[in-house]
Amino acid sequence: EDKVVQSPLSLVVHEGDTVTLNCSYEVTNFRSLLWYKQEKKAPTFLFMLTSSGIEKKSGRLSSILDKKELFSILNITATQTGDSAVYLCAVVGPQGAQKLVFGQGTRLTINP
Amino acid sequence: EAGVAQSPRYKIIEKRQSVAFWCNPISGHATLYWYQQILGQGPKLLIQFQNNGVVDDSQLPKDRFSAERLKGVDSTLKIQPAKLEDSAVYLCASSPGTSGSPRETQYFGPGTRLLVL
Numbered sequence: 001e002d003k004v005v006q007s008p009l010s011l012v013v014h015e016g017d018t019v020t021l022n023c024s025y026e027v028t029n030f031r032s033l034l035w036y037k038q039e040k041k042a043p044t045f046l047f048m049l050t051s052s053g054i055e056k057k058s059g060r061l062s063s064i065l066d067k068k069e070l071f072s073i074l075n076i077t078a079t080q081t082g083d084s085a086v087y088l089c090a091v092v093g094p095q096g097a098q099k100l101v102f103g104q105g106t107r108l109t110i111n112p
Numbered sequence: 113e114a115g116v117a118q119s120p121r122y123k124i125i126e127k128r129q130s131v132a133f134w135c136n137p138i139s140g141h142a143t144l145y146w147y148q149q150i151l152g153q154g155p156k157l158l159i160q161f162q163n164n165g166v167v168d169d170s171q172l173p174k175d176r177f178s179a180e181r182l183k184g185v186d187s188t189l190k191i192q193p194a195k196l197e198d199s200a201v202y203l204c205a206s207s208p209g210t211s212g213s214p215r216e217t218q219y220f221g222p223g224t225r226l227l228v229l
Binding site for chain 1 (some may be wrong): 115116143145152153154155156157160165167168179203209217220221222223
């Protein structure tokens with residue numbers, strides 16, 4: 001059965017700190033890994049990763065995938081209170097299915 | 113571009129009652145998904161439609177849950193009868209194409225928060 005595990009489940013830091021969120025996976029016929037940010041409602045898309053070693057960046061957020069070790073990290077530098085959210089990792093398996101298997105999420109709290 | 117619309121936003125019912133949720137995907141999106149997100153967990157796929165056909169409903173509890181997308185646009189998800197453990201947020205998402213390319217992204221609606229008492 002496909003599985004995605006995120007760690008830590010919860011993280012509390014101070015504004016300005018740098019955080020690293022982890023996502024490991026076991027999935028049949030891996031195609032891609034996605035990161036979403038979920039505040040009070042709908043998950044919003046952050047990154048899609050398909051190739052190992054290529055870092056995706058968007059402002060203070062960056063992410064990288066290691067297909068050999070089956071994990072990804074999401075890095076946030078110079079954190080702000082607006083970064084407080086649940087960060088979800090999901091993987092896409094066999095072609096044609098487009099089925100996302102989500103991890104349980106990491107709840108990040110940024111204190112001023 | 114308008115996002116994925118869902119209604120209602122909140123629903124409180126008693127166990128054994130019925131409930132229905134509605135989703136209107138982004139215009140032109142062929143694929144529609146219903147997810148169940150229990151508090152403290154990630155979303156779990158219930159059913160995936162491609163146009164008006166079901167692609168995957170392997171995790172849908174078919175004894176009580178049903179979903180349809182008759183004209184390939186809007187979709188409804190029904191629970192009959194509801195149980196306490198159905199309390200969750202029900203998320204609808206859509207994605208543009210049918211090719212199965214890994215570069216397709218799913219766009220989520222705001223969700224319907226269901227509380228079963």
